[in-house]
Amino acid sequence: MVHRIIEWSLRNRFIVLLLSAGLFVWGYFSVKKNPIDAIPDLSENQVIVFTEWMGRAPQLIEDQVTYPLVTNLRGLPRIKYVRASSMFGMSFIYVIFEDNADIYWARERVLERLSTASRSLPQGVTPQLGPDGTGVGHVLWYTLDAPGMDLGEQRALQDWYVKFALQNVSGVSEIASFGGFQKQYQVTINPDKLLYYKLRISDVINAVKSNNNESGGRKFEMSDMGYIIKTDGYLRSTQEIENLAVANQNGIPVRVSDLASVQMTGESRLGIFDQNGEGERVGGIVVMRYGENAAAVIDKVKAKMKEVAKGLPPGVKFDIIYDRGELIKESINSVKRTLIEEMIVVSLVVLVFLFHWRSALSIIIQIPITLAASFILLNAFGISSNIMSLTGIALAIGVIVDNGIIMSENAYKHLAEKYEAWQKQSSAQS
CATH class of the missing domain: 1.20.1640.10 (Multidrug efflux transporter AcrB transmembrane domain)
Known part of the structure; x- marks a missing residue:
């Protein structure tokens, strides 16, 4: 031959x-x-299921969240095995599929099973899928160089402007924000005042939840004129929260300000992000989508950054701290x-x-x-x-x-x- x-x-x-x-x-x-790419992608063909139930102990998370989800997800087709870990307030489940299984087909199968498995979870607990990226998907890290701007404003700028703009880039799975403070209204309840007014913490929580709402009305005509009625009930300041009525005792409303102090503050943090010993910074991590060209995605993100930079406040600019494109x-x-x-x-x-x-x-x-x-x-x-x-x-x-x-x-x-x-x-x- x-x-x-x-x-x-x-x-x-x-x-x-x-x-x-x-x-x-x-x-x-x-x-x-x-x-x-600089390094080969040797990660497994996996789908991550993340569930948050804040304030609960790891054992409770394991019993009421992780175990029901793992037992339901094990019957999926073309699955190799399921890993899980439970920690304070959070549950992570790693569903490992066969290497030749399409990642998006696998994500669809997991979503189908979660739609039925969620019924066995506690009320208010909703599992969600992680980004469709891999372990080597972190292709670009950046921070905001914003002298004179406080960390809360920087985080708001990152979460509500920069993140949404960069997520539209083709090939980007997620923009993970880090650093700074996430603004929130904090209600600090005085337990002695609760005992005095014979109320519970759940009463205060329900009062804030029920009053932070907006409902629609209807249209009616009067004198050949059309009017639309609606209620504007979203809370916008600490004063509005303080004036909320929790209960009524002898015709006198008991307000939140009678039971607690309300202030605008940042969410509790477990760590900070410091850059070169010069102080805290706020930024984001660009996570590349599964199977994309790393070099092409990085070039597209950098081009988008130039457009986004035009809308930043004066003096604010991007500082790229990790760029796999150079590597x-x-x-x-x-x-x-x-x-x-x-x-x-x-x-x-x-x-x-x-x-x-x-x-x-x-x-x-x-x-x-x-x-x-x-x-x-x-x-x-x-x-x-x-x-x-x-x-x-x-x-x-x-x-x-x-x-x-x-x-x-x-x-x-x-x-x-x-x-x-x-x-x-x-x-x-x-």
């Missing part, structure tokens, strides 16, 4: 050259399409430089040792064609151009050249033997 292929190739050199050129062109465009460029350029150096050295070695330019050319021309063809396979198997894959290609150059040298040497040997036999036959005839 091999002899027939060699014989056919020798008789149809033009077709072989044309097929090689076509393979090289196909490989060239595959190089352009292949996603680029990608340096890594890829380093491997490319190594590949080029290898190709040049190998070509010189082949020319020097064979000392036959046609044989050397047949070996050297295999290198770019084989490299281009390897990217066709990389795209077919969904493998990105990263340090590991490109290093493997660099190591394979030696194997490519060895095969070419062996084939050339073998052909030269057989030709020499045929030439020697022909000379002997010619001498005998003469």
Whole structure:
């Protein structure tokens, strides 16, 4: 079979050259399409289910949230196993699917099961899916350089302007905010006053919840004029919360201000984000969507940042503190430089040792064609151009050249033997 292929190739050199050129062109465009990243994505094919039930102990979270969800999610198709962890106020469940399962198909299956599993959870507890990213999806970190702006205003600017703008970038799964203070109204209840008025904490909570609402009315006509009536009941200041009535005793309303103090403050924090020892900063983490091109996503985010920066307050600007794009460029350029150096050295070695330019050319021309063809396979198997894959290609150059040298040497040997036999036959005839 091999002899027939060699014989056919020798008789149809033009077709072989044309097929090689076509393979090289196909490989060239595959190089352009292949996603680029610095490190390979070795994370498992998983869907994260996050459930929040603040103020509850880990054991209660485990018994009433984690265990019911895990038992319901285990029956999903194409699932490998389910991991779970419970902590104070939060539950994390990691549903690991088979490697060849489509991630978005897996997320749909999990959502379908959660719609029925939620019935067994405590009232007000709603599980939600994590972002469709991977463990290496954090491609860009940034902070807001905002001198003179307090941390609460910076966090509000990040959450209500920057985050929404950057989330619209193609390939971005989530913008995770960090640092600063998340503003909230805090009601600090005095237990002695509760005992005096014979009330409970739940009475104060229900009073605030029921009064922080807005309901619609209806349209009515009067004197050939149409009027629309609605109620405006959302709380907008500490004074409005203080004036809310919790109960009525002897015709006198008991207000929130009689039982507690109300103030605008920040949510309790477990840590801070300090940058270079210069003080706290507010910023965000760009999480890349599953299977996207990291280099392309980073470029799109940076372009969007330039647009967003036009709407920031005077003096506020972005400060990029981690950019995988720079790491990608340096890594890829380093491997490319190594590949080029290898190709040049190998070509010189082949020319020097064979000392036959046609044989050397047949070996050297295999290198770019084989490299281009390897990217066709990389795209077919969904493998990105990263340090590991490109290093493997660099190591394979030696194997490519060895095969070419062996084939050339073998052909030269057989030709020499045929030439020697022909000379002997010619001498005998003469």
